[in-house]
Amino acid sequence: MVAGDSLVTITVRRGGPLARMGHDHVVATRQLDGFIDLEQGRTELRFRLDQLTVDEAALREEAGLETQPSVDAIDGTRRNMFSKVLQAQAYPWVLVQAAFEPGRKDMLRAAITLHGVTHEYQVPLQLRADGASVLASGAFVARQTDFGITPFAVFGGALAVKDELELRFAISARR
Template sequence: MVAGDSLVAITVRRGGPLARMGHDHVVATRQLEGFVDLDQGRTELRFRLDQLTVDEAALRKEAGLDTQPSLDAIDGTRRNMFSKVLQAQAHPWVLVRAAFEAGTKDRLRAEITLHGVTREYKVPLHLREEGATVLASGTFTVRQTDFGITPFAVFGGALAVKDELELRFAISARR
């Protein structure tokens, strides 16, 4: 796997009656560790929650978000996300184990471990080769509550983070 050329980006949407007062966010990492074994059709990767970036301008644009939160809002998001929501000190790693579904190379069966909980997902996959480089990409959704995480909310839920998260990945590997 080529860590710096790979990306996991998560779009976090606001909700609740006061949603217009909040911000949607994109959290991401390029600091992926792991391997891709194309011959066996499987991969394993992991990343640290405390290495997630918050609201990189280019990633916000790719996610269709047309505003940029202030630095104070981004810092507040990081503090709340790492301590109150993800409890990153107790659960610092996200682990992903995935393999092609039988008879196909356009869908993965992925096990994701987050917050000490493992869930399985069927993930659509786009795979292409460019010389010695293999690029795998896709998009899917997960719910925070599936991992025992309570989405962040204030004012009795009037301003909240939606439970559903949009995950986008682009993994680069060399043969």
């Protein structure tokens, strides 16, 4: 079973000619449900979009973001993200179903379902098992458009969110 000290972070970068007027963001969750089965070489995880946090100071620092948006900017990001971009009321869950690539324990084939669309990725994996616990960690890039999502933009795209999302995960599970 997945333990409470798991973490998934998504770094969302600004783009467009007016990018300097916007903010990069770190969105995160520690509220994961699911399992890791090392014997069968597979995992299934899910989390609710409405449980994502936005711009926790410590996570921004870890991501190398040097500024901290105002409370109003964070609230605006949450509103836009959940309603206009992710449509979290219609699609409340993110589902990840993954398995080791055949013959490898350092690469996952991960099917991620977001916004009603499933897209498959190859994800590099670091796996550490000791005693009763397992830690699976890694990082990869996904695109919003992979899931039929149009990246948020204003002023005709002059200030926009980049399509690429930088995902990092550290999933802790108990045997």
